[in-house]
Amino acid sequence: MTHPTSKRPPAAGRTLAASLGLAGALALATAGQAQAAPAAAAGTGAARSAAAAGAGEGAAGGRWTDVPHGFASLAGGTTGGAGGKVVTVTDQAGLAKYAAAEEPYIIRVRGSIAVEPFGADIAVASDKTIVGMGDTGEIVHGELHLAPGTHNVIIRNLTIRDSAVEGDWDCKDTDFDGIQMDTAHHVWVDHNRFSNICDGQLDIRKDSEYVTVSYNRFENNNKTFGIGWTSNVRTQITVDHNWFADTKQRNPSVDNAAYAHLYNNYLTAQADPDDPVWTYGNWSRGKTRMVIENSYYRDVQHPYQADATAELVERGSILQNTTGRHDEWGEAFDPHAFYAYRPDPAAAVPALVQRFSGPQKRVGDAVTLHVPADYPTVQAAVDAVPAGNDGRVVVAVAPGTYREKVFVPAAKPNISLQGTGQKRSETVIVHDTPAAYGGSSGSATVRIAASDVTARNLTFANDFDEAAHELNGEQALAVKTTGDRIVFEDTAFLGNQDTLMTDSPAPATVSRVYIRDSYIEGDVDFLYGRATTVVERGVIKALSRGSATNNGYITAPSTWKGNPYGFLITRSRIVSDAPAGTFHLGRPWHPGGDPDAVGQVLIRDTWLPAAVKSAPWTDMSGFSWKDARFAEYRNSGPGAAVTADRPQLGAEEARAYTVAAYLRGTDGWAPHTRH
Structure with missing residues (x-):
């Protein structure tokens, strides 16, 4: 004035x-x-890895970080659609358009999206973040599919449900996964709920690398979460703070992974516990090197098992009313040699995982854009x-x-x-x-x-x-x-x-x-x-x-x-x-x-x-x-x-x-x- x-x-x-x-x-x-601090300017490197280091810690703040931890934080990190525009989708056409686009996008899913035809794929291209808004974003009877070469993808805070075909429990005639990726790398799957899906709720296949799967709920399923499908030994994966309930097998099954770090997971209430072979918890297969830490198994048959050619190290877990195989052999690897983390005590896992896993309003409340790491x-x-x-x-x-x-x-x-x-x-x-x-x-x-x-x-x-x-x-x-x-x-x-x-x-x-x-x-x-x-x-x-x-x-x-x-x-x-x-x-x-x-x-x-x-x-x-x-x-x-x-x-x-x-x-x- x-x-x-x-x-x-x-x-x-x-x-x-x-x-x-x-x-x-x-x-x-x-x-x-x-002019920003060097560590912050690194964006996808030291700053992001440091910020994610405490993601598994007891403080509630770590439950809500938008920065991936574990293997997804390494080798340049996983930033998803960071640097791109933010969009909101409410229907299949919008989701398909932005998910498959060449440029980066942060895609917010509002409400329920019913996919047609039943069991159809939504192709997800590189450099995408797909996140449910609030705790009600969901994809119904459809699959998110990452084709070979896809990289730098974050999928968070969604419910993916109901692609199972009635009467086809084994899903022999269908391959309707919740999320499927083939030869993808740098993927973070976090705070989702998977329910009633044919075939796998989450399939990480064919030498996919640098993947973290955290704070998800897997429920009401047969073949739940599979990793592998090649004889190569390349996959690096972190699986933490997930809840497996009323699931039968592959919780997860890990085949020929170079490094599989499973910690603070909660397994309970298995579906079909009368099957003496194919109802199980974690399986280290082929030449997988698996480390299990501070997890909690309740009423689980075969809580963790390993092939003779695989390695499995377990420490700090709690087993309550479990039966069957509890295999441990080999040296596997030291996760601390790859990234910083601090597991929660196993006794705290049931309460923590029940409270924080699956879609959360706080996760879906806001999208975070980082300056200058992702926007100059x-x-x-x-x-x-x-x-x-x-x-x-x-x-x-x-x-x-x-x-x-x-x-x-x-x-x-x-x-x-x-x-x-x-x-x-x-x-x-x-x-x-x-x-x-x-x-x-x-x-x-x-x-x-x-x-x-x-x-x-x-x-x-x-x-x-x-x-x-x-x-x-x-x-x-x-x-x-x-x-x-x-x-x-x-x-x-x-x-x-x-x-x-x-x-x-x-x-x-x-x-x-x-x-x-x-x-x-x-x-x-x-x-x-x-x-x-x-x-x-x-x-x-x-x-x-x-x-x-x-x-x-x-x-x-x-x-x-x-x-x-x-x-x-x-x-x-x-x-x-x-x-x-x-x-x-x-x-x-x-x-x-x-x-x-x-x-x-x-x-x-x-x-x-x-x-x-x-x-x-x-x-x-x-x-x-x-x-x-x-x-x-x-x-x-x-x-x-x-x-x-x-x-x-x-x-x-x-x-x-x-x-x-x-x-x-x-x-x-x-x-x-x-x-």
């Missing part, structure tokens, strides 16, 4: 680098490329999100400095921007555009027009150097929002004039923004706009412009007259390096002289510095602050006072101006209750 009285004195200029030092000693890169810039990841996005997409930004401008258009809601560093200062999105080169809105480093957007653990900055330029238009926004239901948590907003603008698409349209545990700094009108905005438990730094009388204004609301709620700053701390009595709490902004923009600000339960003026509200562009809706309540600190120039709410009035009241709207939005 244009402020006729907001020009910075030329001699008092300060660079954003100095500001960053006060906000956390950030060092902004000047290069145009994102934050904007590239946003561009991958489809218009009309109907599922949560997390843009996970690795530590580094990203010198770019980011725009989240209105047609792309449900996006979360998430810094993955330990501190918000480690991940910075910054640019240096002033309003003189594109208007106030065009100056914003990050502009969010979509609704239902969140940002966490990030720093947003505009490092335009006012002191180095003489421009008519020094406003330089770090962030502008116009969407509704936007949350910023543990974020920093760095700039000088007009740092953060929270707005709405039209004057009478109410948009809501919730800012928690965050840091905002600037000098002139650096928290402004017409959105209903709550700043809770924040730190607001009013920067000195070197003046002995007037160093600036914290707020400049343009709240529509029909909206009772503008800005609420509560349970926060305002700090300043400006001299005592030189900073205003705010002034009323009437864009274009609009008389219906009647600003509302309440600062309550907040610490105020000595820099705050004794008469902290002031006029703007001919509009009196007394006609606006400015008030304080129960503030403290050297800058707090109760005078005729400082309207105060009474206790009864204050009960109507709470965080909940500002945010609830007509839909009951309550992001403040989620913490």
Whole structure:
């Protein structure tokens, strides 16, 4: 916005680098490329392997990682459709189209897809992620088929069911698998449910390599999970945290695998236990080298067995009411020589596997796009999100400095921007555009027009150097929002004039923004706009412009007259390096002289510095602050006072101006209750 009285004195200029030092000693890169930590930049190598290392650990967080572990994490890793666009499919035609495409895709399956004709294949090409949304995505009487040469595929969070033919228990006349792959490599099959399928629920065949099968439920089947079908000894596979219930054989059967690592699996309630030969648990066949660790077998016939030519090492498992073969011979191999992992105790396996295996809402709740591992810039990841996005997409930004401008258009809601560093200062999105080169809105480093957007653990900055330029238009926004239901948590907003603008698409349209545990700094009108905005438990730094009388204004609301709620700053701390009595709490902004923009600000339960003026509200562009809706309540600190120039709410009035009241709207939005 244009402020006729907001020009910075030329001699008092300060660079954003100095500001960053006060906000956390950030060092902004000047290069145009994102500069990320080497391990994170590796993407498919060290960083992903390290991130996946704890996938089998007891902490619940490891159950939900979107990074594969085990053998699928090796030799370049398995990233699926990462780097491609995100799509949602609801029918067979859509699934078939995107699954078979040449380019990478992240394919979200919404609801149930019935495949026709019965038992037909859906071809899956390389570089695909297929994931069920929520916990209800399913493929009914159809097969996902990976032809020879297919690689880099992730299949997660689906139910694949009911391709069995009634009366054909042995499936001699059909070959309707749930998932079948031939000579494929780098495949992760995770958190799926397989039920009532002919022939195999999961067939990994013909020298497929670098495969991990984790947290799946296999149930109600005969030939459940087979691995092999050649005399070559090439396959490397990790099988962990799977539940086999009411399944007869191949749980799994592993034929001529170079390395088969089975750990923390739960086998129980075998189908047809009266068959003395072909009802069994794990089988190490041919020249397979198999290691079984910390699994749990209950009511299982032949829990684990090995051919005389195979090797099988078992350690730490629990066997309850088992009969038949318990073969152990040979040295097999050491899985730790290939990847890091830590098995759960065998005694914990039944509860863990019953709780976490199969489709999970948390797994299907969001798709994660990694920057820069899979997308070179934050904007590239946003561009991958489809218009009309109907599922949560997390843009996970690795530590580094990203010198770019980011725009989240209105047609792309449900996006979360998430810094993955330990501190918000480690991940910075910054640019240096002033309003003189594109208007106030065009100056914003990050502009969010979509609704239902969140940002966490990030720093947003505009490092335009006012002191180095003489421009008519020094406003330089770090962030502008116009969407509704936007949350910023543990974020920093760095700039000088007009740092953060929270707005709405039209004057009478109410948009809501919730800012928690965050840091905002600037000098002139650096928290402004017409959105209903709550700043809770924040730190607001009013920067000195070197003046002995007037160093600036914290707020400049343009709240529509029909909206009772503008800005609420509560349970926060305002700090300043400006001299005592030189900073205003705010002034009323009437864009274009609009008389219906009647600003509302309440600062309550907040610490105020000595820099705050004794008469902290002031006029703007001919509009009196007394006609606006400015008030304080129960503030403290050297800058707090109760005078005729400082309207105060009474206790009864204050009960109507709470965080909940500002945010609830007509839909009951309550992001403040989620913490």
